[in-house]
Amino acid sequence: MNDLVRLKNSFAKIYSKYAAYINPALKFMLALILLWMINAKMGYMDRINSGAIVLMAALFCSFMPMVFITLFAGLFILLHFYALGIEIAIVAAVMLLLMYILYLRFSSGEALVVVLTPIFFMLKIPYIMPLALGLLGTPFSVVSVGFGVILSYLINYAGENEEMLAAATNENMVTKLKTIVESMIGNKSMICMVICFSVVLVLVYIVRKLSFPHSWKVAALAGAVTNIILMLVCLVSFRLDYSVIGVMFGSIFAALLCLVIEFFAHGLDYKKTENLQFEDEEYYYYVKAVPKFGSEKRKRPTSESVKSSGQRTVRTANGVRRTT
Amino acid sequence: MLDGVKIRVMTKLASYEEGAGKKYMPIVGYFRGDYISLQLILSFVCGTIAFLVVVGLLAFCNFETFLSEVYDIDLIEYAKHIGKIYLICMGLYLLATYAWAVYKYSKAKKSVNSYISVMDKLSRKYYE
Numbered sequence: 001m002n003d004l005v006r007l008k009n010s011f012a013k014i015y016s017k018y019a020a021y022i023n024p025a026l027k028f029m030l031a032l033i034l035l036w037m038i039n040a041k042m043g044y045m046d047r048i049n050s051g052a053i054v055l056m057a058a059l060f061c062s063f064m065p066m067v068f069i070t071l072f073a074g075l076f077i078l079l080h081f082y083a084l085g086i087e088i089a090i091v092a093a094v095m096l097l098l099m100y101i102l103y104l105r106f107s108s109g110e111a112l113v114v115v116l117t118p119i120f121f122m123l124k125i126p127y128i129m130p131l132a133l134g135l136l137g138t139p140f141s142v143v144s145v146g147f148g149v150i151l152s153y154l155i156n157y158a159g160e161n162e163e164m165l166a167a168a169t170n171e172n173m174v175t176k177l178k179t180i181v182e183s184m185i186g187n188k189s190m191i192c193m194v195i196c197f198s199v200v201l202v203l204v205y206i207v208r209k210l211s212f213p214h215s216w217k218v219a220a221l222a223g224a225v226t227n228i229i230l231m232l233v234c235l236v237s238f239r240l241d242y243s244v245i246g247v248m249f250g251s252i253f254a255a256l257l258c259l260v261i262e263f264f265a266h267g268l269d270y271k272k273t274e275n276l277q278f279e280d281e282e283y284y285y286y287v288k289a290v291p292k293f294g295s296e297k298r299k300r301p302t303s304e305s306v307k308s309s310g311q312r313t314v315r316t317a318n319g320v321r322r323t324t
Numbered sequence: 325m326l327d328g329v330k331i332r333v334m335t336k337l338a339s340y341e342e343g344a345g346k347k348y349m350p351i352v353g354y355f356r357g358d359y360i361s362l363q364l365i366l367s368f369v370c371g372t373i374a375f376l377v378v379v380g381l382l383a384f385c386n387f388e389t390f391l392s393e394v395y396d397i398d399l400i401e402y403a404k405h406i407g408k409i410y411l412i413c414m415g416l417y418l419l420a421t422y423a424w425a426v427y428k429y430s431k432a433k434k435s436v437n438s439y440i441s442v443m444d445k446l447s448r449k450y451y452e
Contacts, residue, residue, distance in 0.1 A: 094381055101370040102417070106424055178385040 008264060028062035031069045034119060038076045041122050042155060045083035048076060070111040081158060085165035087176040088158055091184070095154070099147045110144040117148025118155055124246065126152070127254040130197040131223045132261055134204025135216060142198040149197060153190040157183060192234035200227045211288065213270045220258035224251040268292055333446045340439050348432035360425040367421040371414050379406065
């Protein structure tokens, strides 16, 4: 464990030293992977399918605020949909517009979640989203995850019905639009997924807020188990076509990834928990203090070591340390 | 002569101004009531646009059905029904906005107050 903590601390040190270079590099990587995956999965528009366009967009994003990555991802998705058929592009545009004016106005930072959810769907590990956001976010994150799931299903729908959407218009535009909207609204699998993710996210959030040791780990585990149970219930009740093994392994893998998240974002050393009790005129205080890993105070020089070195550190009135 | 404490406090203040302060200070620039009202008005406008977009899309999809049944349905009742849905959706959305705005304002106020108290401490240092 100590090696891991040392590794984490050295990461933190390197990051704080070179943050000015690391941040743009990370943004570049994220934008590159995101746009490349969108092109690989959709790829209906040849003009934006080239590596040069993706590279240029990623480079641009690396020097701009984070929200630009989301904007570019949304734009790429819309352009691909547009190349496939204007009807599905209209549905996607309406969905993104609704999402922006109803929710992302309040919490623009969560826009990335909406774009990352389809990416995790493509990687076949979508269950990481509710677990990770339950640990790192707030219960309101259910809205962004929900929109992310809908966007994923829309992308999937486009892939499955490519021929129908791209076909020369034997049917008129209204009929096509109606088909898309009805198939999205009546998609039981999508509705089940949104409900499961929402329940799991809120559950993980509630459990990780509780005051008991290893609450983050327990929250991730409880979230994974609940996810498996809910998905199996949905699968049996609505005769959905999820892979049971996929749900189980996906949830377990998501829980394991959450342990990594927990280590980097939380990392408490429960062995060194201190339970303190004290009082003042109005209250009696029961305080539980759990130190973070690697947060041991630096050892001050003992009288022995001061004597041997012949130096001592003095804190002057203005707070500056001086060695005499 | 350089004062270590002052430098540390000023660094903390500058870091706050560059980070969380950028988010919270504009909020505290409003009175509480004004901020909540502004958010409610914005939500009203956004919610209405969103509702119109959804109704427009659904109307566009069902335009043929609507045209074929236009003489059989009571248009006033139909409009009332849509109005009711609008009011319910809007009420819920405005309620959520109110809760969010109250939470956000109190969080911003708390954060900026602690910034101001550190600022006071710093200014007292100049008179010592």
